[in-house]
Each structure stands twice: as C-alpha cells, then as structure tokens.
Amino acid sequence: KTIYLKDYKKPEFKINSCELHFDLFEEFTTVINIMSINKLEKSENDIRLDAMDLELIEIYLNDLKLNDTRYIIGEDSLTILNVPESFSLKIKNKIYPQNNTELEGLYKSGSIFCTQNEPEGFRRITPYLDRPDVMSVFTTTVIAQKDKYPILLSNGNKQNCHDFMNGRHGTTWHDPHPKPSYLFALVAGDLGCVNDEYTTASGEHVELNIYCDKGNESQCSHAMKSLKESMAWDEEKYGREYDLEIYNIVAVDSFNMGAMENKGLNIFNSHYVLADEDRATDANFMGIQSVIAHEYFHNWTGNRITCRDWFQLTLKEGLTVFRDQSFSADLNSREVQRIEDVKGLRDRQFVEDASPTAHPIQPNSYMSINNFYTSTVYEKGAEIIRMIHTLLGEENYRKATDLYFDTFDGQAVRTDDFLWAMSKASRIDLTEFETWYHQSGTPTLKVEESFHNGIYKLTLTQRVPNAVDGSVQKPYYFPLKIGLIGLTGKEILERVLIVSKEKEEFVFEGLNSKPYLSINRDFSAPVKIQQSTKEYAFLMKHDKNSFVRYESAQSFATETLEEMMESGNIDEEFLEAYGYILNLDIELSYKALLLELPSVSTLMQRQDVVDFVPIYLAKDRLERELAALYKDKLQELYKQNHKPKNKKLDAISMGQRAIKNRVLRILSALENREVIDMAREQYKESLTMTDRVVALDILENITSEEGEVALNDFYNRYKDDTLVMNKYFAILAASHRNGTLERVIVLENDEVYDEKVPNLVRSLIGVFARNYKHFHAIDGRGYSFVAHKIIEIDKINPQMASGLASAFKIYERLNNENKELMKKELDRVLAVPSLSKNVYEIISKILKID
Ligand code: ARG
Ligand code: ZN
Secondary structure, three states: OOEEHHHOOOOOEEEEEEEEEEEEOOOOEEEEEEEEEEEOOOOOOOEEEEOOOOOEEEEEEOOEEOOOOOEEEOOOEEEEOOOOOEEEEEEEEEEOHHHOOOOOEEEEEOOEEEEEOOOOOHHHOOOEOOOOOOOEEEEEEEEEEOOOOOEEEEOOEEEEEEEOOOOEEEEEEEEEEEEOHHHOOEEEEOEEEEEEEEEOOOOOEEEEEEEEEOOOHHHOHHHHHHHHHHHHHHHHHHOOOOOOOEEEEEEEOOOOOOEEOOOOEEEEEHHHOOOOOOOOOHHHHHHHHHHHHHHHHOOOEOOOEEEOOHHHHHHHHHHHHHHHHHHHHHHOOHHHHHHHHHHHHHHHHHHHHOOOOOOOOOOOEEOOHHHHOOHHHHHHHHHHHHHHHHHHOHHHHHHHHHHHHHHHOOOEEOHHHHHHHHHHHHOOOOOHHHHHHHOOOOOEEEEEEEEEOOEEEEEEEEEOOOOOOOOOOOOOOEEEEEEEEOOOOOEEEEEEEEEOOOEEEEEEOOOOOOOEEEOOHHHOOOOEEEEOOOOHHHHHHHOOOHHHHHHHHHHHHHHHHHHHHHHOOOOHHHHHHHHHHHOOOOOHHHHHHHOOOOOHHHHHHOOOOEOHHHHHHHHHHHHHHHHHHOHHHHHHHHHHHHOOOOOOOOHHHHHHHHHHHHHHHHHHHHOOHHHHHHHHHHHHHOOOHHHHHHHHHHHHHHOHHHHHHHHHHHHHHHOOOHHHHHHHHHHHHOOOOOOHHHHHHHHOOOOOOOOOOHHHHHHHHHHHOOOHHHHOOOOOHHHHHHHHHHHHHHHHOHHHHHHHHHHHHHHHHEOHHHHHHHHHHHHHHHOOOOOOHHHHHHHHHHOOOO
16 A cells, blocks of 8 residues: 555644653563643544554553443554543553564564564554654653563653662653654663763753663764763754753664664664774774764754655655764764765665656655664755755855754754755755755766866756656756866866756856866766866876765776776776875775775666676776786875774874775785785784774685684684674675575574574675675576575565565666566565565565555
C-alpha cells in the first residue's frame, strides 16, 4: 500500500499530555498509557489510534472501564467508538521486548532495554496518534528489578526515584517540551557512566552523561568532548542553547542506524560513541564527532521544530546534516571536510539518483517510510540547504534561521515553512529554487567557452534527466561559484553566477587572453560538470580553490583510466601531474586526498553499461605504474611520516597517518617483498588502529600467508570486542583475493558473528555486497548468496534486509550477462510470500513492477 503526500489530513484530536508507566520483566513488559485528549474542530466521533501487534489488557475512558463493544482492534489500529469532546484514556497492554528483533519500538540490545521510535516505532509500544504533528507533554515512570537494571532513563528531567519491597525500583521522568511520539525514549540497564557538565551561554547548568557497557567508560571521552564542542558551536553559530537540566547519551550495540535524537536521551549505535586510539581509526573519531553533533543539533532542528509529516523528513535531516558538516569544517580542515562530504554524496547519492529508487529530497509517496532515510533526503538535502546558504550569504542566512526558530518553535512544520523564513528574512525570492525539493536525478551542466577580442563567453546548458516514471523535469535554479585564472596562474576574478534557465550565457570583458575556468568551486551546486576543454594539469597547479584542485586531479585520473580502458595507453601528462602533487608542500590530509585514484563507483557511474572487470584492471595497472615510477619519492614520504610514531589526534598527526597510509597503499600495488615487509612491520609496531587496519588490509589483499598471520593475531587480540571485530569482518568481506565468498560463508559461523546485530551484518554481508569483484562474479554465486541472506534476514529485521537489497540498485545498467544472473535472484526474493514491505518496495522498484 502506497502513502501519498497529497492525502495528508490534519489530526482530529490533540493529546495534551501522556503519562506512561512501564513495568519491565524478563518475559514481558506491561505498559500503561494515560492520555488527556481533546477533539479538534470537525472531529469524528471515533478516535483511531495507531497500534501494531496490540495485546490489550484493558481500557478506561474517563475512569470507566470499556467493554469490547466500545472499541475495535484492527490490523494496525485501535479505534475507540463515540468519544466525548474532552476525555482521558487509559490503556494497558503487554509487549515482548526480548523477542523484538526488528529493533523498532522497545527492544533489548544484549541486556539493555532501549527504544527506537522514529519514524513509527511508538505504535509497537502503546496505542497512540503516532505521527509527528501530534505533540504532547510526556511523563514516564520506568519500573524494573534494581540489581539487573539500576539505571532507568527516559526523556526530560528526572523527577523522583522509589524503591519497592520486592527488589524492584522505579524512576519518573518529566519532559516539559511537547514532542511527537517518535522522540520518546526509554533505557534500562546496568550501565557504566561518564559524567561531565556544561554551562550554557545564559548560565544554565546542564548535567551531561554518556552511558555504555561497563568497562567501556574510558572509550567515551572523545564523544563527551564532541558533545561539549557541539553545544558551544550551536550557541555561537546559530544562537541556540540547550533547554533541559540533563543531556543523556546511551551507547548500544544493536541499532539499525547511526543514532537517534530522542529529547534529552540520545540513543547511539556504540560505533558512534566508543573509541580509543587502540581500537578506533582516525575516521572513526571523526565519525563520532559528527554524529554526536548531528544528534545534538537536532534538539533545535528536529525536536523544538519538527516535521508535519514524514514527507518533510529533509526539513530536519538535510538541515541538520548541513549543520553537522559546517561544524566539522569549523573544527577540522575545511578543505578536507568539503571533499569528504562531496565524495560521500557522489558515491551514495549520485548512485541512488541514477537508479530506479531515485526520489526527490521531498518524496511524494512511499510504501515504507523507513526506506526514505536515504542519502538523497540526508546528503542531497544538506546540499540544498548549503545552496540556500550560498544564495543568502552568511549574514542573511543567520537572520533567516533566527526567524525560522522564532516563528516555528514548538510546531510541526513543512519544508515550505523553512523556505518562507529563508526568503522573508533575506528578501530573496526562492520560488524558482523550490524545484530542488520536488525533482529527482542529478542534472548535468554542459560548459562551452569562447574567446574573441578580449571577450570571454561562457555558455552553460542544463540537462535535467527525466523522473523515474519517465516524466520531463524542469531546469534548476542554483548558485555556481566560478573563478577565472590568467595564463600565469594569477586569479582574475571569483563570482557566484546564478543559473536558472536551461541555457545561460555569461560574458566577461576586457581580458588579455582566454582565461582558465575554475568551475563549481567548493562544489557550490550538486551537479555534474561536462566540459570539453581539458585544463586539469594547469588547474591542479594553479587554482587557489582547494576543491577544484582536487576535482581536477580526480577528473584527470578518471579520464586517464577511461583512456586506458579504451586504448591501453597511459597519459604521460597525468603521470607527470601526479608526480607534481607528490612533491607539493601542502596540508598532508589534503595531499592524501589529491593522491587517491577515483573509486570503482565513480568510474561505474560514467558507463552506460557497467562492466567491472576492465575498471579494476585499469585501476590496478595505473596504481602499479605510479608505484613503480615514483617508488623512491613514495618511500621517502612514507619514512618522513612514519616515525616517530604517535597516537595523537591533532590535525598534524592525523595528516601524517593519512599520507603515510595513502602512500603505502599505492606502493602495495607492486606486491613485492619490500612492501610486504613494510606492511608487516607497520602492523606489528602500530600504536593506532588507523595504521593497523591499513596494514592488515594490504597484507590480506596481497599475500595469503602473511595476511593469515596478521589476521589471526588481530582476531585473538580483539575477539572480545564486537565493535573492533566489525573491522575484521569488513576487511575479509572486501578482499579481492580468490575464495572471498567461501570465507564469508565460513565467517557466518564464527562465534563472534551474530545475524541479529546490524553492525555485524553490515560488516560482513553488506561489505561483501559492495565487493564488486566477488559480488558481481560471473558464476552468479555472489548474487545468489546475498539474495539468500536478504530472504533470511528479512524475517529477523526488515530494515536490515532492505539495506542489503540496495546493492541490487545497479541492476538496470549491468551488462546482459550479469543482468540475467541478477534478475533470477531478484525474482526469487520477490516470490517470497511473506516478504516485508521494506524489501518489496526496493526490489519492485528495481524491477520496475508497480
Ligand atoms: N533521526 C535519526 C538521525 O538522523 C535517524 C533515525 C532513523 N531511524 C530509522 N528507523 N530509519 O540521526
Ligand atoms: Zn538526523
């Protein structure tokens, strides 16, 4: 069943307050839910509450127990007949968190009770108007056995605790801020805790706690530091302060996504909380900083102002991703941050945008809303906010966000309301800009240049792809930041051009010679640039815009690889330009990015019919060529940055690790004794997980014996730490060596592996499904294996299964041979009678079945 935005109807009832009592037991949990409800105008006589798998015990309406003629239990609802204007409703029901493998609603992660209610998990806990535009004040009492669950948490401020005679105890929490049910949270467990405090700009004192499994407390300090940095940043950059006495974060191992912004009680995948240098990579530390910030920033963009309905998801997600990206850019290297964000966008969102599951950042229909927590809604959504920021300028943007917060605080609103604030405060008309919210697919911008008599003319033509249903889409309105550079490399000008029509011309007069064009600086618009002039080497050397320099290096490498795939020839000029970068004296983590060759995914996206083998053969060959040509320089760079080793997390130390590991990876293409020794010694002597996993990955990919030894060592060292074991599984699942699928199958039976834990499934099966070489193997076994897993896991956790199913999105563009093999497997999945709507929606779209 498909749900449409156009069918939205306002709620007919208001829930003024919701008082919840949870009695947690090992075999079941009882929930008592007491709501004070009012009819809104033109309401029906009956109230239909959302309810999933309801096991009802009793209902009272205004203290009168209802018999079963007064209500109807439907498949996903509880309807109470003939209710008055204003009434109290008390519902008691029973749930089974210990059997909840979907990880939605109330469930257990190991021995910890926790919740995930966004988007529609609350209806699995208790009957409710489970929609974001119904906001209520929650008071929650949690009762459990005291020795097993000494910590009892919910949203808001702590009110009181009570001990009972029978070894049980209870805690009551009150959240004064009205909120939708998806922000409700509860945690009970025997948890370790790290405590700190923060004083807001206006002098309010906030208690900060991070809870985790006992023994992991020492791994919470980076998360705590990041939380305090986030709180200060939001005060300074957006004027937003925290609004409760307490901020709690809980880390759990079983979690479908990254983390959740529940009011005053964030629940996190432990992957985004726990870290120390021995167990986490530099990238993991950065991930923690950004996800902690993301969830904190939701307090204003998501919680205080929430979404009217789930079609508006990008209202909170796009904006919050933009905010966390800006935060990370402010705290770390701005240039590296921007490049990493664009890389992520292209690898995930551009791929999605070119697939049958492409959708606008504000979709107009869905079967399962869980399938729309996509990189389009999140990352492309963030690019849309970034363009608004560029169009308005820093000062107007701040005025506009202030107006947004002032106007809509406490409300559930639409993306249109956000746009209203943006244009009202800045007096910039954004009507034409709105297209970005309603269309899908990535536009291409064709660039033509001419130069006569000192006049440089730039002609830009937009090509907007058709929507998935074949309908024609309109051209976009966007800011395009460009620079013109003179022959000597001197910058002539920088401008933000506004592109709004299908074809645009821009004229620049009074130039001495044809300038070099530096286009889409900082990636000011999420478009693909198509240019016939190749000035990559020049721009790599002379452009002052760090993004375009990176982009030029990438495009140059991409075209060099394509040329190799076609003719076998390697462009000498590229090899030379690569050598030029090697010798540059620039920030090391930026340099490491400039030296990275384009991903298989990047090359794939440019092919009409995808053929993997030539891509990785060409990549392997170019890497070998570069490694052989620049061996001495590469080794010198390695040595310079390898010692003295340290495990510090400052920019310089991280930059040294980044460049050293980039260089080692390039050298590893030589697959000789020398590099094996380097990798082995790096593995043995490493002080950080960053160095350890790179060495391990290299050893695994080039030598079976050395790889085995290192892998065994790693396994024995970390087998009791699931979080680290994810890296072990991922390295093996991504391996290019022969026999990878066989080893993945063996690993499924490893005692550390657990099919119920999403992180582990993603590390083993998810990573395998992105191993182009083995997933797309021409014997079809890769496809068949993943299809089997989807069917199996769908019965445990449909969200996890539909995540795996997205590996098949490339279907339509595969070569005939692979396509036929994949089709067989997709048909098989679709034929499963009890298939979840999550998986059905993805696969039916891939196969274009309505
Ligand atoms: N709002 C959360 C975040 O952006 C993500 C929750 C997604 N949950 C889900 N079941 N799809 O951090
Ligand atoms: Zn979010």
